[in-house]
Amino acid sequence: MARKAKHLLDELARRGPHEVLRGDLALVGMPGLVYTPKSGLGLPAVAFGHGWLQPPTRYADLFRHLASWGIVVAAPGTHTGPLGSHRLLAADLRTALDVCVGVRLGDGDISVDPDRLGLAGHSTGGGSAVLAAADDGRVRAVATLAASQTKPFATEAARSCGMPGLHLAAGHDLVAPPASNAELIARAWGGPVQVRTLPKASHLGFTEGRHWSGLLVHGKAEHATHRIARALLTAFFLVHLTGEADYLPLVEEDLKGAEITYDGDDDLAATPA
Template sequence: MAPKATHLLDELSRPGPHPVLRGDLALVGLPGTVLTPRSGTGLPAVAFGHGWLQPPARYRGLLRHLASWGVVVAAPATQVGPLASHRLLAANLATALDVCAGVRLGDGGITVDPSRLGLAGHAIGGGCAVLAAAEDTRVAAVATLAAAQTRPFASEAARACRMPGLHVVAGRDQVAPPVGNGELIARAWAGPVRLKFLPKASHLGFTEGWHWSTLLLPGKSEHRTRRLTRALLTAFFLVHLTGAKQYEPLLTDEVKGLLNIELPNAPHDARAL
C-alpha cells in the first residue's frame, strides 16, 4: 500500500472542517435536497443522481460529507419509480446545477463558481450523470459509482465527455457487473479517466440505511464501501474542481480495498488524473 494514499484515505474519510446546512430544492421548483457548507463564495458544486428505486436519503452521508469538505451538493428526488426516465433524470441533474450556479444559497451568502461544476451518481444515476455531462460544456468532472447502462446508452455518451472521469465498480455487484457497464463507460471516455475496483463491494453497498428495494435488489449497505467512496469522491472533486493537487495520490495509488484497473485502450493521457 502507498503510505501517502493510505494517510489521505484516513484524512478524507473523516468529516471536513465545514459545518453543513441542508436545504430543499423544491423551493425552486425541483424536488430534492441541497447541502452546503455554512458559508463560502465561489464554491464548487456537484449534482448527484440516485440509483434505481433509491431515494436521495440513502446517500445522505456521502452528500453531507462532500459538503463538509466545501462542496455544494444537490440531489434531485425525481424519477424514483420503477419506470424512471433516464433522459429526464439527466435533465434534472443539469437543472440542479443551474440552481446551484444561479441561486444564492443559504441566507444568500453562499455562492457557486459556474466554472467549478461536477456530476456524480450511483447505478442509473451514474449513467444519467454521464448523459448530462455529454450535453453540458460547463461540467468539469464526473464520478460514477456502480454505473448502470441507460437509454440512450451512457457508454456512447461517454465518447463526448472530455472532462476528467472517475468510475468506481464493485466486485460483488450483480446488477451492474464490474466487467460491464462501468468499464464500458470508462473505456469509451474521451477525456482523462480512471477506473477503480472495490472487490468486496455489492451494488447497494454505496447506499445507507434500509429501504424496501433491498427486497428486490441484491446487496446491502456496507460501511467500508461507503467509507472508501466518501474519501475517493472527496479527493476527486477537490482535485478537479478546486485544484487541491495534494489529494491526487488517493486517485493514482492503490490502498487496501481500492484497486486500479488499467485501461490500455483509453486515450494517451487517460491515466494522468
C-alpha cells in the same frame, strides 16, 4: 507514495472542517436535497443522480460529507419510480447545476463558481450523470458509483465526455458487473478516466440505511464501502474542481481495497479553470 495515499484516505474519510446546512430543492420547484457548507463564495458544486428506486435520502451521509469538505451537493428526487426516465433525470441533473449557480444559497452568503461544476451518481443515476455530462460543457469532472447502463446508452454518451472521470465499481455487483458497465463506460470515455474496483462491495453497498428496494435489488448498505467511496469522491472533486494538488496521490495511486482496474490516461492531474 502508496503510504501517502493511505494517509490521505484516512484524512478524507473523516468529516471535513465545515459546518453543513441541509436544504430542499422543492423551494425552486424540484423535489430533492441540497447540502452546503455553512458559508463560502465561489464554491464547487456537484449534482448527484440517485440509483434505480432509490430516494436521495439514501445518500445523505455522502452529501453531508462532501459539503463538510466545501462542496455543494444537489440531488434531484425525480424519477425514483420503476419506470423513471434516465434521459429526464439527466436533464434534472443539469437543472440542479443551474440552481446551484443561479441561486444564492443559505442566507445569501453561499455561492457557486460556474467553472467548478461536477456530476456524480449511483447505478442508473451514474449512467444519467454521464448522459448529463455529455451535453453540458460546464462540467469539469464526473464520478459514478456502480454505474448502470441507461437509455440512451451511457456507453455512447461517454464518447462526448472529455472531462476527467472516476468510476467506482463493486466487485460483488450482481446488477451492474464491473466488466459490463463501469469498464465499458470508461473504455468509451473521451478524456482521462479511471476505474477502481472495490472487491467486497455490492450494488447497494453505496447506499445508506434500509429501504424496501432491497427486496428487489442485490446488496445492502456497507460501512467499508461508504468510507472508501466518500474519501475517493472527496479527493477527486477537490483535485479537479478546486485544484487541491495535495490530494493527487489519492487520485492517482493504487489503493488496497480500491485498486485501479482500468486507467484510460496516465495523467489524471487537474487543470481547473
